[in-house]
Amino acid sequence: xxxxxxxxxxxxxxxxxxxxxxxxxxxxxxxxxxxxKVRAKVSFPKLCRDPGLCAEVAVTAQRRLGVDAAIVFxxxxxxxxxxxxxxxxxxxxxxxxxPVRRPSCLKRLREADPAALAFIAEAVKATRAAxxxxxxxxxxxxxxxxLASYAIEGxxxxxxxxxxxxxxxxxxxxxxxxxxISRALIGLLQAQATAGAQALQLFDSWVGCLxxxxxxxxxxPHTRRILRTLPRGVPVIHFGTSTGGLLEAMRDAGGDxxxxxxxxxxxxxxxxxxxKVAVQGNLDPCVLFSDRRTIRREARRILAEAGGRGHIFNLxxxxxxxTPVDNVRALVDFVHExxx
Amino acid sequence: xxxxxxxxxxxxxxxxxxxxxxxxxxxxxxxxxxxxKVRAKVSFPKLCRDPGLCAEVAVTAQRRLGVDAAIVFxxxxxxxxxxxxxxxxxxxxxxxxxPVRRPSCLKRLREADPAALAFIAEAVKATRAAxxxxxxxxxxxxxxxxLASYAIEGxxxxxxxxxxxxxxxxxxxxxxxxxxISRALIGLLQAQATAGAQALQLFDSWVGCLxxxxxxxxxxPHTRRILRTLPRGVPVIHFGTSTGGLLEAMRDAGGDxxxxxxxxxxxxxxxxxxxKVAVQGNLDPCVLFSDRRTIRREARRILAEAGGRGHIFNLxxxxxxxTPVDNVRALVDFVHExxx
Numbered sequence: 001x002x003x004x005x006x007x008x009x010x011x012x013x014x015x016x017x018x019x020x021x022x023x024x025x026x027x028x029x030x031x032x033x034x035x036x037k038v039r040a041k042v043s044f045p046k047l048c049r050d051p052g053l054c055a056e057v058a059v060t061a062q063r064r065l066g067v068d069a070a071i072v073f074x075x076x077x078x079x080x081x082x083x084x085x086x087x088x089x090x091x092x093x094x095x096x097x098x099p100v101r102r103p104s105c106l107k108r109l110r111e112a113d114p115a116a117l118a119f120i121a122e123a124v125k126a127t128r129a130a131x132x133x134x135x136x137x138x139x140x141x142x143x144x145x146x147l148a149s150y151a152i153e154g155x156x157x158x159x160x161x162x163x164x165x166x167x168x169x170x171x172x173x174x175x176x177x178x179x180x181i182s183r184a185l186i187g188l189l190q191a192q193a194t195a196g197a198q199a200l201q202l203f204d205s206w207v208g209c210l211x212x213x214x215x216x217x218x219x220x221p222h223t224r225r226i227l228r229t230l231p232r233g234v235p236v237i238h239f240g241t242s243t244g245g246l247l248e249a250m251r252d253a254g255g256d257x258x259x260x261x262x263x264x265x266x267x268x269x270x271x272x273x274x275x276k277v278a279v280q281g282n283l284d285p286c287v288l289f290s291d292r293r294t295i296r297r298e299a300r301r302i303l304a305e306a307g308g309r310g311h312i313f314n315l316x317x318x319x320x321x322x323t324p325v326d327n328v329r330a331l332v333d334f335v336h337e338x339x340x
Numbered sequence: 341x342x343x344x345x346x347x348x349x350x351x352x353x354x355x356x357x358x359x360x361x362x363x364x365x366x367x368x369x370x371x372x373x374x375x376x377k378v379r380a381k382v383s384f385p386k387l388c389r390d391p392g393l394c395a396e397v398a399v400t401a402q403r404r405l406g407v408d409a410a411i412v413f414x415x416x417x418x419x420x421x422x423x424x425x426x427x428x429x430x431x432x433x434x435x436x437x438x439p440v441r442r443p444s445c446l447k448r449l450r451e452a453d454p455a456a457l458a459f460i461a462e463a464v465k466a467t468r469a470a471x472x473x474x475x476x477x478x479x480x481x482x483x484x485x486x487l488a489s490y491a492i493e494g495x496x497x498x499x500x501x502x503x504x505x506x507x508x509x510x511x512x513x514x515x516x517x518x519x520x521i522s523r524a525l526i527g528l529l530q531a532q533a534t535a536g537a538q539a540l541q542l543f544d545s546w547v548g549c550l551x552x553x554x555x556x557x558x559x560x561p562h563t564r565r566i567l568r569t570l571p572r573g574v575p576v577i578h579f580g581t582s583t584g585g586l587l588e589a590m591r592d593a594g595g596d597x598x599x600x601x602x603x604x605x606x607x608x609x610x611x612x613x614x615x616k617v618a619v620q621g622n623l624d625p626c627v628l629f630s631d632r633r634t635i636r637r638e639a640r641r642i643l644a645e646a647g648g649r650g651h652i653f654n655l656x657x658x659x660x661x662x663t664p665v666d667n668v669r670a671l672v673d674f675v676h677e678x679x680x
Contacts, residue, residue, distance in 0.1 A: 156498075158496075158498070159626075159657070159660075160626075161625075161626055161629075161660055164624060164626035164627075164629075165626050165629035165630070167626075168626060168627055168629060168630035168634055169629060169630050169631070169634075208582065208584075208603060209603065210602075210603065211602040211603060211604075211605070211622075211624055211656075212603075212604070212605040212608070213605065213641060214624070242548065242582045242584070242603065243584070244548075244582070244583070244584020244585030244586070244603070244604070245584030245603045245604035245605060245608070246584070246603075262550075262551040263548060263549065263550065263551060263552075263582065263584070263585045263586075264551075264552070264584070264585035265551070265552040265553065265585060268552070268585070282551075284504060284551055284554070286499075286500075286501055286504030286505050286507075286508060287504075287508055289501075289504075289505035289508060289509060290505070290508035290509050291509070294508055294509075301553060316551075317499070320499070320501055
């Protein structure tokens with residue numbers, strides 16, 4: 001008989017959970033000495049392709065912090081390689097060496113071969129095997145808009161000028177590109193669920209740069225198709241940043257849990273999203289640079305605004321590289337104490 | 341007897357105006373050949389300090405585009421110099437060479453001498469004198485948060501990590517810094533109104549990175565103090581980007597007009613802001629890279645969502661450097677035709 005679901009999966013399903021579950025975006029990352037030790041020996045792309053090391057860094061972070069979920073160690077951009085993009089992890093941030101500049105560039109691309117990303121499913125398997133049985137494992141991928149923005153900009157961007165210009169100038173090619181990316185994402189997410197991921201997170205990290213009208217017309221149909229194709233029973237967290245104008249549209253696109261960055265009020269987001277989806281978030285990662293009293297005050301505010309049921313405590317964005325680990329651990333303990 | 345106010349000032353005051361007024365953030369800028377010709381002869385900081393040239397570029401842009409308002413040519417960061425910051429306009433973006441890193445850095449700063457920015461009021465006078473009498477002139481400044489973010493980061497930023505860490509760690513020093521900046525801004529804005537600016541815009545360009553709770557506790561009181569100190573009768577446009585989570589709080593801070601970037605729906609913003617403030621915006625600047633049909637469709641959508649009264653048509657952010665001037669001019673003509 002399977003054990004009863006723990007706090008994280010219960011919260012995903014809007015069931016009562018005590019304590020409130022907590023985990024962190026980028027909880028296995030550079031701020032953690034154990035992670036830096038691994039990275040001193042192996043590059044980031046090699047780490048992503050080594051299922052054993054992926055499991056080690058994910059499990060170490062979960063244990064060190066005492067969080068209620070682990071997330072597979074991987075990167076959202078890796079899915080672009082089997083589509084034909086050349087990816088380089090440069091010190092200033094990842095680069096796409098052959099970005100899409102015009103519709104004809106799409107001819108260079110190909111449908112992704114699922115086998116090319118088998119190492120991600122292997123990382124899920126290895127991590128699942130190494131984790132305590134009561135700690136759920138989250139798989140993930142980028143979302144069509146965010147991945148298309150990298151594919152078009154050639155890297156990260158401040159104003160997403162090339163992406164939006166492409167979207168406005170070439171709506172058909174835009175749809176074709178997002179369609180190709182979406183098919184690859186469906187394969188990747190399904191493979192992770194099959195390999196043992198008990199929840200999935202879709203990172204549409206940069207979607208908040210769009211107008212709600214463009215989001216609904218040019219992005220939502222692709223995201224919705226992905227979310228409708230995924231196996232029922234594996235909850236999905238749908239995450240974006242700067243989405244204060246997009247919450248209802250993101251909810252309409254799908255997901256059991258909406259991930260909130262710090263720029264929206266948790267109370268207001270709850271009201272706008274309604275009672276049928278859970279929420280995740282939304283502490284500002286920079287709060288972790290302050291003292292314990294401030295961290296507790298801000299965490300308490302978010303817990304109160306979220307109101308318990310169907311809330312997964314998290315940061316609104318990834319843990320920053322210079323964050324003191326002890327503050328992160330203290331935050332986990334505080335969230336557990338305050339909600340038990 | 342003074343002439344009746346034109347469309348721009350009427351819209352600021354929520355009076356009926358036909359046509360809907362239109363102007364553009366950064367309408368005098370690098371996308372315009374006339375501006376590039378001036379800049380070929382003079383650096384950006386020298387241009388800002390030359391009232392005659394400031395007037396020339398502002399008036400040329402107004403005439404070339406046929407817009408309903410001109411804005412004085414200046415830069416939001418100039419106010420930091422008389423406070424003791426060393427400012428450099430580098431090719432990669434402006435830099436503050438002596439940023440605030442800890443509370444003790446505030447000792448280096450001094451109250452701004454209003455005379456140090458007299459060239460901005462002179463630019464207002466020269467521009468006012470050179471403009472047609474029926475075209476109102478807008479003065480402007482940055483807002484306390486956005487200027488503090490430059491003062492602390494030392495330049496622009498993606499995640500405002502240093503700014504937020506300072507705000508959380510040193511709330512008293514934060515208040516002191518914003519207080520000093522606010523006093524300088526009051527002097528600067530009043531001087532522009534006295535010199536002939538008929539409206540003022542407060543640019544809180546980066547405020548959208550904050551949580552609504554931090555905005556209300558640590559920024560709103562400063563912005564409110566500035567807006568309450570300004571002379572009545574000169575309408576103020578209160579502008580920010582990525583403010584989908586902050587609209588009500590920005591309205592509560594003050595301003596006759598709330599400036600909207602593209603990431604919020606105009607219809608939704610109208611509903612959330614209520615009937616007592618006007619709105620400005622909110623076309624995505626990247627739409628201007630597309631064709632006339634798309635530009636008209638997007639402009640028509642925004643005009644319909646805004647519903648006429650109390651709407652100043654504008655972009656949601658500044659005109660981008662490679663924007664085709666003819667598209668900008670065509671947009672002005674379309675807005676005028678569609679609303680006359």
